Amino acid sequence: MRTSHRAFLVFLFDLVAPVFAWAGAFLLRFNFQWPYWYHEVIFAGLLILIPIHALACRWAGLYRGLWIFASLPDLKRVLRAVLLSSLALLAFVAVYRGDLVTPRSTLVLYPLLLVAWMAGGRVAYRMTKEYRLYGGLVAQGKPVIIVGAGRGGAMLVRELERSPDWRVVGLVDDDPYKWGRELLGCPVFGGIDKLPQVIESEKARHVILAMPSVATQIKRRAADLAVKSGAHVFTAPGLEDVMAGRVAISSIRPLEIDDLLGREPVEIDSAHVGAMLGGKVVMVTGAGGSIGSELCRQLAKFSPSVLVLFEQSEFALYTLEQWFSEHMPDLAIVPLAGDVKDAARVDEVFAQHRPQVVFHAAAYKHVPLMEVGNAWQAARNNVLGTLCVAQAAQRHGAERFVLISTDKAVNPTNVMGATKRLAEMLCEALQARSGSTHFAMVRFGNVLGSAGSVIPKFQAQIARGGPITVTHPEITRYFMSIPEAAQLVLQAASMGERGEIFVLDMGEPVKIVDLARNMIRLSGYSEDDIRIEFSGLRPGEKLYEELLADSEATRETPHPKLRIAGSRPTAPLLLEEVASWLDGVAPVPDDSVRQALHRWIPEYVPYESRQPLRVVAGLELDGEARATRMTGEA
Secondary structure (H helix, E strand, C coil), X not given: CHHXXXXXXXXXXXXXXXXXXXXXXXXXXXXXXXXXXXXXXXXXXXXXXXXXXXXXXXXXXXXXXXXXXXXXXXXHHHHHHHHHHHHHHHHHXXXXXXXXXXXXXXXXXXXXXXXXXXXXXXXXXXXXXXXXXXXXXXXXXXXXXXXXXXXXXXXXXXXXXXXXXXXXXXXXXXXXHHCCCEEXXXXXXXXXXXXXXHHHHCCCCEEEECCCCCCHHHHHHHHHHHHHCCCXXXXXXXXXXXXXXXXXXXXXXXXXXXXXXXXCCCCCCHHHHHHHHCCCEEEEECCCCXXXXXXHHHHXXXXXXEEEEEECCHHHXXXXXXXXXXXXXXXXXXXXXXXXXCXXXXXXXXXXXXXXXXXXXXXXXXXXXXXXXXXXXXXXXXXXXXXXXXXXXXXXXXXXXXXXXXXXXXXXXXXXXXXXXXXXXXXXXHHHHCCCCEEEEEECCEEECCCCCHHHHHHHHHHCCCCEEECCCCCXXXXXXXXXXXXXXXXXXXXXXXCEEXXXXXXXXXXXXXXHHHHHHHCCCCCCCCCEEECCCCCCCCCCCCCCCCCCEEEECCCCCEEEEEXXXXXXXXXHHHHHHHCCCCCCCHHHHHHHHHHHCCCCCCHHHCCCCEEECCEEECCCCCCCCCCCCC
């Protein structure tokens, strides 16, 4: 009842508009002296204009929106109604045959006054209502600076004005045109480089990044400046949310380390990938792991007929199966427990389900754990497991086999990296003997949030109050997000034809000590609160990760973030030699495993054989450390 009452009042307000505009046009024409000699024209005009204007308002949809949220769409509706009313006025003037001619100036003044009454009334109502609701909040709340004075920043300022928790004191933006101007009453102080001075001068300890469409490097620069100034940094929604108008206070979240390491969004050839996967039976080994589970989620988007989830961990398999039951109940999945080293179980799965595309993600990946006391298990899991699955794929006519490899396979200094390199070589050897199954290997570095990643470890150490342990002040790593890695794996798989090794563009390497410092600051502490301690390089650990071996070169692919690495030909009897070695049931000592791996992989320098650490510029450096960037040359 209350709503209908308000709608009736709004309708009456709009019916008054033609009276105000038509009479006002004559008043303005005659310098605010009422032209009583035009009474007949005025009344005749109102008899026509009022009913037509009422129909025009209904036609324009003026009563769909709420006045408190009056905005540009409402103005467009007002203009449509005014246009129809103005056309009615022109028709009236054309057919009216009174004693006096209607002044031509009223034909211009009428629509202007009509817009002023209808649009102005809505704006005035919104301003009054918002002042009553939020006006008292303007001087309250924590002072905050917004980075970005574009559309996202404007929407954020408008939302924060209604919150008692925040008070926008200004903005910064790299567009010089905006410097010194105001955005919704808030000053734009200057470029992003002025952020530390603005934080200090405005006594602000909170910064919100509202730059949904700018490059990641610019966001990272702004975040670094804010964090180093001691501010708590938050981030606004992405571009798709801003474009859809979904910028709300609830969508603002604290900046995370993933944002500082953020990379440009990945675009893959969905049509090409869809042609490879659509309607196919797809199998993922290690499906419950960090990479494997994300790979399964990405695969599901391309509508495979069946998704076979092969996983050794019962809990990981159950967790993934429950996720698909909840989020994608229509997708046919087959959760299977099994060990990739169990050739009989693997062959049973292939014989029963006949997977056409196989992604082999199962592996032992933790470098120090596999280096001491577990070298033989690493060899069996990473090498024998790959051989079992790859040979089963060949026997049962799989179209594609994709090995998830690692940058640690390049010039390996540890057992884990050497076993992954040997797994690559076995796939290359199998490709040379197979004409049906297409093999592809994909190398990438560390992924954010994966099991064993340094980031969860640092988070736990900060939660305990420190210290954060970093192995070496110069140690660097490449990072990428799990979704990005999974998408690029799919893209590489669709390109693979004859045993190529695909190398992912990992961007710029990140110093782990800088990562630790940023995580401390993002958590609201300083290095005085949370210490950083250097514990020394662990067994098998490199200072720098590499993406290409010294003997390899790369060539471009159609995708800018993928290159193909060339490698030396494999030995003719490699398959037989490795299979014979792995057939042994007795445990093999770590040193014997390293010696065997070095025989097949000459570039593998076992941990014990490395040169001793030497001091350079006050820092201990590994004499064997090499930093080969991913370029177009070896």
